[in-house]
Amino acid sequence: MKDHLDLSIYPPKSQYKHSCKNIFFSYLPNNTNFQQGYLGVQQTKIAGILHIRKPITNPLLTDKIEIIFTGKEFVKWSDVEICNNINKKIIELSYIIWESSIKGVYQKITDLDLPFEIPLPDDLPDSFSFKQPVKAQISYALKAKFSKPTKYFGLKCGVKKVSILCPITRWNLPVRPTLQPIPMNGRRSIPLSEGVEYVANLDQTIFGIGNSITIPIELILVNMRVYVKKIKIFLKEYHQLIKKKFIHYDSEKVAKSEIYGDQLMLVSGTMNRYEVKAGLDLVSNNQRKPILPSVRSDHIVIWHKVIVKVILCNASKIKFEKEIKIVNSLCEEDALMITEERRKSNWSNWSKMDKLSAKAVYNLSIN
The missing domain is CATH 2.60.40.640 (Immunoglobulin-like)
Structure with missing residues (x-):
């Protein structure tokens, strides 16, 4: 009882x-x-x-x-x-x-x-x-x-x-954005001569479950016949299971969002330049399947990619992608608490060492 x-x-x-x-x-x-x-x-x-x-x-x-x-x-x-x-x-x-x-x-x-x-x-x-x-x-x-x-x-x-x-969870301290943008790899099947220029960036490559990913995208449509129908953003999770030469591989989309062409806004003072900050929420509770953290063990590997597809009218689609790491990330409050605990612990250890050093010097002097 x-x-x-x-x-x-x-x-x-x-x-x-x-x-x-x-x-x-x-x-x-x-x-x-x-x-x-x-x-x-x-x-x-x-x-x-x-x-x-x-x-x-x-x-x-x-x-x-x-x-x-x-x-x-x-x-x-x-x-x-x-x-x-x-x-x-x-x-x-x-x-x-x-x-x-x-x-x-x-x-x-x-x-x-x-x-x-x-x-x-x-x-x-x-x-x-x-x-x-x-x-x-x-x-x-x-x-x-x-x-x-x-x-x-x-x-x-x-x-x-x-x-x-007895479930175990690993944690990371909050990841700070980088000062320099991190380019995403871009691929498309249309030549530059067709008049579409583009760039997409990330400001970090490690993200916490429950956080959001922001992807600044810039598009310049020189060819006025070309316009954006839709931008698709998703997180793809890859599973690789390995035993000697026997390998199983699969992947699935675990988070996604969309932006429609009529939601895009021209950059002020331009006729054909668009800038948009695409977003993707990594909240497991809102997804069909939970997002797993990235793992690399002897037999099981889990990794993730952010993928952006720009669907164009009168031109082939553009695709960006970047491998990222997904972790369980502490909130700022918990991170500050742990940092403060470490500071106090280090200060206490240094004080003890100083006292021991002083005692050792004293003993040497009287001997």
Whole structure:
């Protein structure tokens, strides 16, 4: 039975891979996940509490309880290509959080709360999952493992483990725009002699999920018969799954917007020059499928391109594209808080070093 009324600190049942109604996890108070800290920006850990609530008539018999944090990279091909499935462990960290006071003697546990903390290495990739056309994911899990006898006074023992999914998110500090515009690669099938000149730029190539991309586009239509019908802007996400020489590749549009020709405005004082700032919102909640962050692991690569198509009347379309990186980006407020924490930490460390140096000089002088 869960002791607290605040159900928000308990992970949903759907998150459990192996469950027991009398043994369960909770987040720390005032938290809604196990991850503590912004991985990739600051020192991060997994923290929570393991609760044991067994009846007196059926206690948990154990001499040791471990918490194990694991991460796996998984790819499932079709039934024909099943021999190429990937199920690779990328991390495993194990900590003993309780041990019998008498080694090898199994204790009867009915009511126990065990807090735990697991520091994470900085290079872990994000959790993610996609199912079409091939199932692939990087996932993490927490497992409580109980060292148990197979029988106790002739009775079989119960639960041996409880495990739960533990999503991990990587973060980036906010990315500042560059001082110089970054040209997008432009392609078209019409020669310059047809009288269409164009340029498109970005001011950065790393964008956060939830942010917006702004693309300044300039068009000069020397040929007065040519005009703009539509400008299409979209973010394309590419998935590449690799195992030796076996490679699966697919792509899909995960965000898009459009500008119609009659929305374009002439630059003041000109008759044929147009400037427009095309925009694209990277808000996963508004998309048919969530935008995944860019990933590069041993077997799974995810990358993104911004693509702009200018549909012209009486001329072939123009296409711009640029590979970009998609990340989970901190808001300015959180970034400032972390920067301030680092500053205070560095100042504290320097003060300690100064005191130690002063003490060392003093000791040398009296000797």
